Amino acid sequence: MFTVFHPTVARLTYRALLGRRRALVLGILPSLLVLIAVAVRLLADGDPRSSTDVLGRFALAAMVPIIGVIAGTGAIGPEIDDGSVMYLLAKPVQRRTVLLTKLVVAIAVTMVFSAVPTLIAALILVGTADGIAVAYTVAALVASVAYASLFLMLGTLTRHAVVVGLVYTLIWETLLGSYVAGARSLSVQQWALAVGGDLAEGKLITSEVDMGTGAVLLTVVTVVATWYGVRRLRSLTPATEE
């Protein structure tokens, strides 16, 4: 019998993810985003340029992927690293159930800590005008799915998943993305913006790719990353001390 979700695996995962220290780290960026939103609102008073800058450059380009790294790798990496994952694997539970459950938890945590604050910040900045808030929130939601699966897979791949994830996020998606056009069209952030941006009025939110392409690429990344993560977990062997 194959199930996608095992409540016990989910409980262990979110308790590990939302342990005191990690929850604190997860909370920093969203709080910062809301603070910046309040400041911009007070100082620039709804200037659409500064508002989309905050949402596009900070929320979507930096906060969502970083939260994705923490939640995605954190949902499985530490357990693999310290060997406690063996308690999950030495059970008559299919390994893809273990991975898919962890994916669900990682996605949910990423959404709560990135899409929700994005929505709050957008409402503070521009209210409900021009569908901007909805557009960025949807972009953050779909990006959460892709990042969580990507970084969960990374967590099964290397014990340096956090570092690799951050380097990818900061160098590829943020830095190179600002200068190199090719890098921009190959980034989860741009694909998510393509999907979300379509919901905003006019051409307020732009992306390197069109909405259809963005949606397809996001799906492909999510499916491939999940498939590969399951594969890795199926042949995961404990780090022996011998």
Add this chain to the structure above:
Amino acid sequence: MTTIQLDHVSRWFGNVVAVNDITVDVGPGVTGLLGPNGAGKSTLINMMAGFLAPSAGSVTLDGSPVWRNESVYREIGIVPEREAMYDFLTGRQFVVANAELHGLGAAEAQRALALVEMEHAQDRKIGTYSKGMRQRVKMASALVHDPSVLLLDEPFNGMDPRQRMQLMDVLRRMGDEGRTVLFSSHILEEVEQVASHIEVVVAGRHAASGDFRSIRRLMTDRPHRYLVRSSDDRALAAALIADPSTSGIEVDAAEDALVIQAADFGRFTELLPKVAREHGIRLYTVSPSDESLESVFSYLVAA
């Protein structure tokens, strides 16, 4: 009746051979897997536990392959060597989670906790447990589904004597109930106290197999070497060589010590202090110079 069969099993990591062509059947009762550190015991246990694919040969549980077969975990309980478990949970929460993963519940978890006598601390966080308590909670998590096979990797490591005795009792009981219990250890005394059957592994090879008496004899009947320093090495040497339990003595000038070859281990250990006292010689150092497990075991392999 549950039997784990290893049939010409080898496992290599890159060009390092960790397990080399081992064929063995592990059946009901307590089996001790004995060998020095790095002999391949953990690799063997990991293969029996389905955590590692054999590079060659097959590992089966009553005929069905163990690798990539989650259903074998209905029969197998595993106590890993590594310490890490979910430290943010209480002992009870941890065992209940393990029960749930088997499709069982709190009642089974409670039974397992009682079995290892951990009820008194079950509501404390695992992070606060001593090594022995962790070991017992690990045991409870492995026993929660009443498995017919129990695999334990170095379960006595870091336990105090009382905890050791307790765990030995549990293992003996499991074996008497007809379960297949296999544990690894690098200490002969541990193994012979619990195991009715011993498999010795040295450098990835299956070195010996049998009951503990025959293995013990193999291990203690070999010649022993001691390094001895005393207030008068030469007088001590002269007195010792008169007794047949000593087969050779060498004066090691560099070490400023005697290297003594004892033919009869038991008799020599009684002789040495007696001779020293009779001749008014003070013993400063008495250390077995080849008592390292590697040399004990390599003697076994050569035998």
